[in-house]
Amino acid sequence: MPRQRKRKLSSCTNVEDTILYKFLYENFNYSELSPDDNNKLCLKGHVLLIYMQNQSSQTSTAEIVASTFGFPFNPCLISKVHYLTECTIAKYKSNVTKYLSEIQNICYQIFYQLPSTTAPNSDLTPTKAIQPTEINPVSSNLRSNDELTPRRRHLKRRLSFVSQARSEDKNKYRKKICLLKSQINSQPNLIKNLRRSVHRKNERISNLLKKLHKYEIDSGKRFLKCKKCIWQTKKHQEILKKMKSSFNKELAVKDAIITSLQSDKLLLEDELKELKENKARSLKKNNKTYDVMTRLMFFNCLLYQAPTSSISPIVSSLSQRLGVLLDCVPHRTSVDNFVRELGVISDLQAAEVAMKTPHLTLGFDSTTQEGVLVNSVHLTTPTDTFVIALDQLSGGRAEDYEKHLIESIKNLAYAYSDFHKIEFSTCHNEIIKNISNTMSDRASVNHASIVKLNALWGKTLNELNCHLHPLDSISKGCRLALKSLQTERSSLIGSDCIAGNIVLQIDKLRYRDGKGDPKNFISFLLNENLPKGLIPRYRGNRLHVFFHTCGILVLHYDQILSFLKSPALSSGSLISCLHSDLNSETGKKQLFVMGMVGKLLTSPWMKKFYIAPGAQAVSHLGAVTVIKEVLAQVDQCLSNPFSIFTRNLDFFGEILDVNDPILEVLLLCPQDKEVENMIKASLSSIAETINRQYKRYLSMNVSDLMSTQTESARLHNMDSEEVIGMFSAAKKKAPNATMCYMSSRIRSLKNRTVAYLDSMSVSDMTERVTWAIGVSRSRRQANRVRTSEVTKEIALRAEQKNQETEQKERKKIEKLLRQDNYIDKIKELITNVTEQTWMDVQELLSGNVIDRLICHYWYSAGPVLYSGRVKGLKKGMKDVYLVKYWLDDEDESRGVDYDMSKYQLACDILFKDLTLL
Structure with missing residues (x-):
């Protein structure tokens, strides 16, 4: 202020x-x-x-x-x-x-006014003020015998005057007070009596106020006590109402169970009667559709991976051995329909979870199998995963993923709306409201799909990424770092570092017939008392497999090297090159370094984040804190690379197992300058990869709302990988199966739909199975239409791609046509060009085609034939013709004029899209 x-x-x-x-x-x-x-x-x-x-x-x-x-x-x-x-x-x-x-x-x-002045009276007549008495210096009350100065004498005179005036005023006021008191004491008796009565009344009022205050307190206590009694009474009444409601529900459930058991009893009695009469049992209801129990029996067969072509014969033979005669057994086509019905029930199962569970996570991932791009979509809760879609896409664009995600959610809303008789928009909005997160890998197309999805749904989803996929990039970065330092050339075929080539070729030798020798490799493992799965399958840079295999090769280095010298091996060049790289110092050091990275980083990474649902000790966002600590440990080791051989803890702070045989061998790694450079390059690549992959996470501000919303999110997206693996196995087992069939089967297996049906009463189970019969037929028809549209879209995109390629070739030909010796150069690019075609091109370029008719193919969502007439050269432009075009079924008067480059028209003649008449 x-x-x-x-x-x-x-x-x-x-x-x-x-x-x-x-x-x-x-x-x-x-x-x-x-x-x-x-x-x-x-x-x-x-x-x-x-x-x-x-x-x-x-x-x-x-x-x-x-x-x-x-x-x-x-x-x-x-x-x-x-x-x-x-x-x-x-x-x-x-x-x-x-x-x-x-x-x-x-x-x-x-x-x-000074004491010596004369003050005017009230009537303005001057009167002389009382003069102060002179003070004798000898008799004055002083501490010394010195005479007073004039100034002090003047002040002393004034002080005595003030004291005298004050004394007179004091006496005057005392007399006045005594006079007033005497007047008060001389008051008449009436006033005294009134005062006494007023005093008594005041005392009485005071006593009454005290009693009133006491009564108010007592009444307040009684009021609170009554209020508490009323509240307890209402609470007891609510409890009684709830108990009554629960008892009524239990009674209704028990009545339903009794009714169902009575119905089952009657059915069993009828079956027993038929068995006694040795009649064939009918699996159909009203001789039209197979009953619910028959469908559940076939559902169980599908659950245990029985082929659809074998289920009916198995059921028929087993019933005969049990002494049960069946009048008919479902055909294979009916069994296929049972699978689709199970897929519809799986959608209803997922929709019921999506309607009542908040903060769901929407995960998706795609793969290409035999030229078919398949996308898997699933919803996750803190404990369960529900696959909601597995379909073929027409391409890998953001629009394709967005459209598939929207259709998947709509299918759930349609299923719930149709079964529970609720408005579709209500179900759709509720499911979207309950989805709070997305889970995918770090591809840019996935981010673009999520952005489009947010704009369409009008909400911002938490974009989460898998915590395991960075291991792929770490493996690739380490191999590239080792490759950059490598001065020795690898004998094996491949552009990877020596350690990467060794791991890949060892995998071929173990598992691939023709290129490898699995038979002799298994014999070698058995002779050495080693497990058959010692070398894991290696398909690309899959997570921790590369680092783990490097550690195994270091542990059994001498045994594998002696095995490669065996003359019984059938593959000649592969064995010699593999033996040469394994025997090289650079390759051996690379295996040591990669094995050590596996023990300190990738192995504990998998243990920390590859956790089953409901068993993860850290949340998805809490894992970011762990990654920051790992990054700090990596940066610390960069300053002293050889410290990785003296650590007691891994990068995640866990104690290393000193009894691990692989770790014991890895600690014997030679510590020279080359190994130091390898460690530095690998750790630098790891730090760079983590910073790049977790850039958005490391700068994220986590709020309480975000922490609550991401509780259902997993640490990884391996659920999609599992579904993709199931699809790959199903495609290999049944290559001619339709996408609708495989999707329904995989979804029902992954969602445990049969267990979902077994967990409910017979009436509820019957209701859902009966509902699914009709819905599966309409869903199959819709899938046929969708498959046809996807096929057309794939063909259209292929044609567009061909047109783009052809357009590039046309541009190159147009440039050559502008040159002088264009004929020889074009003949090198385009063969089988007739002489008539060259004559037409020359006439067109020389301007001798005015007023000639033409037939021209234009590409607009497919080739379209147009008729035309060359009207002449455009004014002021010698390289542009004015051409009138009209459709083949139209008249020339309805034609439209276009400006066409003569080089473009000549190029169309060479590609046989234009003909001069």
Whole structure:
């Protein structure tokens, strides 16, 4: 707060002309007073005149008044001047003329008076003041015998005068008080009685108020007690209502169970009667459709991966062995329909979870199998995963993924709406509301799909990524770093580092017939008392497999090297090159370094993040904190690379197993300059990969709402990988199976739909199976239409791609046509061009085709034939023809003119899209 300044009255300009100044100057001009007069009377008018003449300065006014009237100059005098100016000039400055009479009355009042002055009486008749007695210096009460100075004598005289006046006033007031008391005591008896009665009534009122306060407290306590009793009564009533409602529900459930059991009892009695009569049992209901129990029996067969072509014969043979005669067994086509029905029930199962579970995670991933791009979509809760779609896409664009995700959610809403008889929009909005997160890998097309999905749904989903997929990039980055340092050339075929080529070729030798020798490799493993799965399958840079295989090769290095010298191996060049790379110092050091990275980083990474649902100890966003700590450990080891061989803890802070045989061998790695460079390059690549892959996570501000929403999110997206693997196995097992069939089967297996049906009552199970029969037929028809549309779209995109390729070739030909010797150059690119075609091209380029008819194929979502006429060259442009085009079934009068480059038309002649008539 700024410092407050003293308010200073503004001085009057032309002060002599003002009314107030004239009045003061005429009546209170202190210059007319005699300077020898010691008892000058100081009136307030004198002070105001001096104040106005000294530019409204209170200090200067006080000094002049003190010197003129013989007053002591002190702060008290200044405060008196200030008070006087505030009560006169400052108060009445707004309208001096109006309040002039009041100011005049104030001006005639005494401002300050010494004891020796003569004060005016009320009738303005001067009277002489009492003179103070002279003080004898000898008899004065002093501490010394020195005589008083004139100043001290004057002050002493004033002090005695004030003391005398104060004593007289004190006696005067004492007499007055005694007089008043005597008057009070001499009051009549009536007043005394009234006072006594008033006092008694006041006491009575006070007692009544105390009693009233006590009663109010008692009544408040009783009120609170009654209120509490009422609240407890209402609570007990609610409890009783809930108990009654639950008892009624239990009673209704038990009644339904009793009814169902009675129905089952009647069915069993009928079956028993048929068995006694040795009649064939019918699996159909009303001789039309197979009953629910028959479908459930076939569902169980599908659950245990029985082929659809084998289920019916198996059921028929088993029933005969059990002594049960069946009148008919479902055909293979009916079994295929059962699979689709199970897929519809799986959609309803997922929809019921999506409608009642908040903060779901929508995950998706795609793969290409035998030229078919398949996308898997699933929903995850904190404990379960539900696959909701597995379909073929027409391409890998963001629009394709967005469309598939939207259709998947709509299918769930349709299923729930149709079964529970609820409006579709309500179900659709509720499912979208419950989805809070997405889970995918870090591909840019996935991010673009999610952005489009957010814009369409009008909400912002938390875009989450798999915590395991960075291991792929770490493996690739490490191999590239080792490749950059590698000076020795690898004997094996491949562009990878020596360690990468060794791991890939060892996998071929173990598992691939023809290129490898699995038979002898298994014999070698059995002879060495090693497990058959010692070398894991290696298909690309899959997570931790590369680093784990490097550690195994280091552990069994001598055994594998001696096995490669065996003459029984069938593959010649592969064995010799593999033996050469394994025996090289660079390859061996690379295996050591990669094995050590596996023990410190990738192996604990898999243990930390590859956790089953419901068993993960850290949340998805909490894993980011763990990654930051790992990154700090990697940066610390970069300053001292050889410290990785002396660590007791891995990069995740877990204690290393000192009894691990692989780790014991890896610690024997030679520590030279080459190994140090390998470690530095690998750790630098790891740090760079983590920073790049987790760039968005490391800069993310996590709120409480985001933490709540991501509770259902997994640490990884391996659920999609599992579904893709199931699809690959199903495609290999049944290559001619339709996408609808495989999707339904995989979804029902992954979602455990049969267990879902077994967990409910017979009536609910029957209701769902019966509903699925009709819905599966309409769903199959819709899938056929969708498959046809996808096929057409794939063909259209292929044609568009061919057109783009052909357009590039046309541009190249057009450039050649502008040159002089274009014929020889074009003949090198295009063969089988007839002489007539060359003549047409030359006539077109020379301008000799005016007024000739043409037939021209244009590509617009397919080739379209147009008729045309060359009207001539465009004015002012020698390389542009004006051509009129019309459709083949139209008249020339309805044609439209176009500007066409002659080089473009000549190129169309060479590609046989244009013919001159």
